Amino acid sequence: MSSNIIAHWLNLPQVYPEKIDIVGGSTIIYLARERGEFVCSGCRETVNQGYDFRRQYLRDLSCFEYSTYLFVDKFRVDCPSCGVRVEELSFARVFSHYTKRFEDYVAKLCEILPVSQVAELLNLDWKTVKEIDKRYLTEKFSHPDYSSLKILAIDEVSYRSGHKYLTVVLDLERTKVVWVGEGRSKETLDKFFGEIGEDKAKEIKAIATDMWDPYLASISEHAPWAKVVFDKFHVIAEYSKMIDRVRNEEYRAASEAGKKVIKGSKYLLLKNEQNLKQNQKERLKELLSVNEVLNTVYILKDELKMLWQCRSEEEAASFLEAWVGKARASGNEELSKFAKKLMRYSYGLINHAVYPINSAKLEGVNNKIKVIKRRSYGFHDLTYFMLKIKQGFT
Ligand SMILES: [Zn+2]
Incomplete structure (x- = not known):
């Protein structure tokens, strides 16, 4: 076979094929160097003469069914600025055993x-x-793009069985992760604002996030003009946790017969009714008919979801007020506590009428990050996990 064709296939500068061997399941291509110029890996300047060399294998893309290695002379140069240094080949990273x-x-x-x-x-x-x-x-991801960030979502991701957190900042318009940082404190988010700088922060119009005070404190310090929006996905997730607490309370207080109905009902109460099977729907109906508190909590959840359909601030404000009234009237302590919290954060719930954040999108992002975590956090390499999150949304 003509070595011209092989050189053409190889398509590598500075070298040409001299000999090819097959050893076991591998192809080895012996490369000769063209004369002259070497690049110093210290300063990337060209040096005309080699100092010494050693031969090295570099794994390259496979030829047919054979894994393929290049056998190449790798020089050291005596660089006027750096001294004796390894050269940098254009087709492989300096200390790598693989081609780029x-x-x-x-x-x-x-x-x-x-x-x-x-x-x-x-x-x-x-x-x-x-x-x-x-x-x-x-x-x-070494040159992040912080241009035209207008609508953001800030979310936390737990790792180490929920003991540690990452903060993920998402550009909602482009569904792109723009920043990931360790922790979920005010300082964590301060770092994000520090990195994008004041001018870029001024472009932010709205931020969807949790009712989580450290984030809110950072936002009001660095982007007080941005409208904070509490989206449906996060608020309902919190409400669901509350339902579960109520369910546990009711279980403890119930009679033997009552316990039987409540037992194993967590899933029934938290899932959307349309996603339940017929027999599950019947069990849910039975549960709600015998337990008034759970019935109220359940009905109020469906009602609360309507809040995010309001399209004017006035409508949202009066809807919220009416809902909170019903929650308080229930007399249930957990429900009243939740209602109180919603009132405290009402501004962000009402803002949704002006900045309707796509909650399904946020939920999708959240689920995808969980998949990425399962796939890539098994190595307990946090930096790698953070990079994979960025890659998942580019
Ligand atoms: Zn140099």
Whole structure:
């Protein structure tokens, strides 16, 4: 076979194929160097002469069914500014045992497959795969784009079985994660505002978030002009937790017969009714008919959801007031506490009428992050997890 064709396939500058060997399941391509110029890895300046060299294998993309290695002379140069340094080849990172295009291929596979599967497919160690992907993503996200951030969502993501948190800032218009930081304190979010700077912060019009005071404090310090919106997804999630507390209370207080009806009903109360099967619907009906408190809490949940359909501030304000009245009238302590909280944060609920945030989108993002966590936090490498979140929404 003509070495011209192989050189064409190889498509690498500075080198040409000299010899090809097949050893076991691998192809080894011996490369010769073109004369002259080396690039110093310290300063990236060109140096005319090599100092010494050693031969090195670089794994490249496969040829047919053969994993393929390049065997190449890697020089050191005596750089006038840096002293003796390893040269930088244009097709491989300085200390890597892989060509850049092989690393790019690994990273592309990691976008669609778990690290363990990529490792198996390419016969690599999972640590190697993860490090290659991490390097690729670090480079990819090294110049974040904070331009025209108008509608944001700020969300927390738990890890380490819920003991630790990340803060995720999402550009809602583009469904793009623009920033991820450790923790969920005011200082965490302060860092985000510090990074984007005052001018960019001035462009922010609305921010959807939780009724979480540390975030709210940071927003009012750095972007007081932005309208805070408490979206349906987060508020209803909190309401659902409250339902579960009420359910537990009711269970403890119930008679033996009552306990039987309440037992195992968590799912029935938290799911949307239209997602329940026929027999589940019947069980729910039975539960609600025998337990007045749970019935009230359940009905008020469906009613509360209507709040996010209001399209004017006046409408939203009076709807909220009426709802809070009913919740308080129930006499249930948990429900009254929740109503009190909604009143305290009413501004953000009413703002939704002006900035209707797409709650389904937020829920979708939340679910997707959970999938990313299952796939990539198994390594307990937080930086990698954060990069994968960014990659999930680009
Ligand atoms: Zn140099």
